[in-house]
Every structure is written in structure tokens, then in C-alpha cells.
Amino acid sequence: MATTTAEAPRRGAISRWETRTGLLFVLPCFLLFLAFRFGPSIAGVLLGFFEFSIGDSPAFNGLENFRRLLGDPVFWDSLRVTLVYTVLYVPLSIGMSLGMALLVRRSFRGAGFFRSVFFLPVVTSLVLAGTVFTWLFSSEGPWTKLTGEPWLASTTLVIPALVMVSVWSKFGYGMLIILARLQDLPRELEEAALTDGAGVWQRFRHIVAPQLRPALFFVAVIETTGSFQVFDLVYVMTGGGPAHSSYTLVMALYDQGFKYFDFGYASAIGVALFVMTLVVALIQRLIIGRNR
Numbered sequence: 001m002a003t004t005t006a007e008a009p010r011r012g013a014i015s016r017w018e019t020r021t022g023l024l025f026v027l028p029c030f031l032l033f034l035a036f037r038f039g040p041s042i043a044g045v046l047l048g049f050f051e052f053s054i055g056d057s058p059a060f061n062g063l064e065n066f067r068r069l070l071g072d073p074v075f076w077d078s079l080r081v082t083l084v085y086t087v088l089y090v091p092l093s094i095g096m097s098l099g100m101a102l103l104v105r106r107s108f109r110g111a112g113f114f115r116s117v118f119f120l121p122v123v124t125s126l127v128l129a130g131t132v133f134t135w136l137f138s139s140e141g142p143w144t145k146l147t148g149e150p151w152l153a154s155t156t157l158v159i160p161a162l163v164m165v166s167v168w169s170k171f172g173y174g175m176l177i178i179l180a181r182l183q184d185l186p187r188e189l190e191e192a193a194l195t196d197g198a199g200v201w202q203r204f205r206h207i208v209a210p211q212l213r214p215a216l217f218f219v220a221v222i223e224t225t226g227s228f229q230v231f232d233l234v235y236v237m238t239g240g241g242p243a244h245s246s247y248t249l250v251m252a253l254y255d256q257g258f259k260y261f262d263f264g265y266a267s268a269i270g271v272a273l274f275v276m277t278l279v280v281a282l283i284q285r286l287i288i289g290r291n292r
Contacts, residue, residue: 045274047267054261065268075269077244078252081159085248086227088163093223094216096167097174102204104175105182115179119172126169130236133165137237152238155245162246166233170226174219181215182208217288221281228277249273 048065050058069075104115121129136143139150151161185208193203231250234240240247249269257266 044267044270047264048271050264050267052264054263058264061264065265066272068265069268069272074244074247074252075249075272078247078249081245081247082228082230082249085159085163085230085246086224088159089166089227089230090220090223092163093167093171093174094219096171097178097219098212098216100171100175101178101182105179118175121169122172124169126232127236129165129169130233133161134237137161153242155243158238158242158246162230162233162237165237166227166230169233170223174223177219178212178215181212185211213288217284220284220288224280224284225277228273228280 047058049060049062051061051064052058100118104111104118134152135141137151138144139153141150144150149157151157189207190203193207198206229250230248231254234246234248234251235254238246240251250273253266253269253273256262256269
């Protein structure tokens with residue numbers, strides 16, 4: 001008993017030493033993470049309060065860049081396009097992810113193959129996919145011959161075309177998240193409800209859906225954030241056209257920063273985009289992620 005009591009402080013000292021040693025090994029990676037992750041973010045926020053271009057010294061101008069946002073019709077048009085894209089894309093992507101996850105949830109012959117096929121677009125180069133779909137939607141493509149109108153040349157159909165490609169390329173990630181949660185759900189509850197005569201919709205609504213709430217909240221936030229930041233697909237397929245009908249906020253940010261070299265104004269657009277994304281995420285937290 002005396003030996004055990006004497007060894008306790010020694011074990012505590014060894015544990016503290018191991019903890020400090022581990023933290024020292026982690027410290028370089030942690031500092032690099034702070035420098036390259038939070039450093040540019042903080043610099044971007046601060047730059048929104050300056051007038052800055054290549055070759056010029058930054059000049060503090062307070063809220064002038066944000067006042068300019070309020071009176072800029074290009075900003076409001078790009079915001080409208082981004083919101084329309086988000087409203088169309090997010091529900092379709094979540095619905096597709098949920099449907100495919102429910103479809104491959106059960107173990108059956110070839111289930112692993114279908115899961116891999118559904119996830120394959122996620123790891124496919126979006127630039128390559130955008131190039132292929134640009135041809136499909138072009139005036140000579142099979143989709144145009146089927147529908148009779150080139151979607152990427154139409155101001156009303158270009159956003160639905162981009163949404164279709166985005167859903168195809170990204171639903172596999174949400175499917176994987178929802179599928180992981182589905183496989184952790186206790187089957188006894190569903191079996192008991194089935195014994196009581198509950199139908200498919202009743203079992204899903206009262207048993208499966210409430211337990212999927214955390215996964216659905218995560219997928220909703222990820223998909224909404226991605227839709228607000230859509231750029232690469234638009235850049236490859238339409239370049240913001242036709243007539244700026246697919247000109248998103250990030251396209252406006254890109255043009256201001258790397259076409260007109262107005263980095264202060266581009267940073268202000270980035271700050272506005274961050275605030276809007278944060279507000280939408282908080283609303284989703286209240287609607288989907290809250291505990292009931």
C-alpha cells in the first residue's frame with residue numbers, strides 16, 4: 001500500500017512530461033496551421049478596410065468599401081444569382097444524398113459496387129466534369145438535341161444546368177455521411193414499428209428522420225457553404241454568362257481581385273460572403289440542428 005502511494009506522484013510526473021513532450025511535437029504543425037489557415041483569413045478581413053492595389057501602399061479607408069458594396073448593382077446581381085443557385089442546389093443535393101443513402105443502406109448483392117459508383121463523382125476532377133458537361137449542354141451536344149435548346153446559352157436555363165452538374169458531382173459526399181449515420185441506427189426500433197403495422201413513410205418520419213437530424217444538419221451546412229462559394233464549375237462552364245446570368249459572388253470577388261486588382265474591394269466582398277454564410281448556418285442550426 002505504501003509502495004503504491006509513493007509511486008502515484010511519480011506516475012503523475014511521467015504523465016505530465018509525456019503530455020508536454022507530445023505538445024512540443026505537435027506545436028510546429030499547430031503554428032503552421034494557424035499561420036496558413038487563420039493568417040490569410042484575418043488579413044483578408046483587415047484588407048477590407050483598406051484601399052489597396054498592386055504597386056500601391058495600403059491606405060486605410062474605413063467602411064468605404066462596404067458602402068460601395070451597398071450601391072454596386074453588380075454585387076446585388078451576383079448575390080441574387082448566388083441565392084437562386086443555393087435555393088435550387090441545397091434541397092436537391094440533400095434529397096439526392098438522402099435518397100441514395102436509403103437505397104444502399106441495406107446489405108444486398110452488389111451494394112458495395114453501387115456505393116462506390118455513387119461516390120465516384122466526388123473524386124472526379126470538377127474541371128474535367130465541367131468540360132464534359134459543357135459539351136453535353138452545348139448547341140452540338142446530345143442534351144441540346146434532346147431538349148431543343150442549348151441550356152448554357154439561355155439566361156433562364158443556365159442556373160438549372162449548373163445545379164444539375166453540381167448535384168451530380170457532390171451528392172456522394174452527403175450520401176456517405178448520411179449512410180454512416182443510418183448504419184448506426186438501432187434496427188430494433190424499426191422492427192418493432194413494422195410489427196405494429198407502421199408503413200415505410202411512418203417508420204421514416206417517426207424513427208429514422210429524427211435520428212438523422214445531426215447528419216442532415218452537417219450536410220446542410222457543408223452544402224450551403226459550398227453553394228455560396230461556387231466558382232470553379234461556373235468558371236469552366238459559363239464564365240459567368242450569358243449576360244451575367246450565372247455571375248456568382250465568388251466570380252465577382254475573383255474579377256475584382258485578379259482582373260481589376262482592387263484587393264480592398266475584393267476583400268470586402270469576401271467579408272460580406274462570410275457573414276452571409278455564417279448567418280445562414282446559424283439559421284440552419286436553429287431549424288435543423290436543435291435538439292427536440
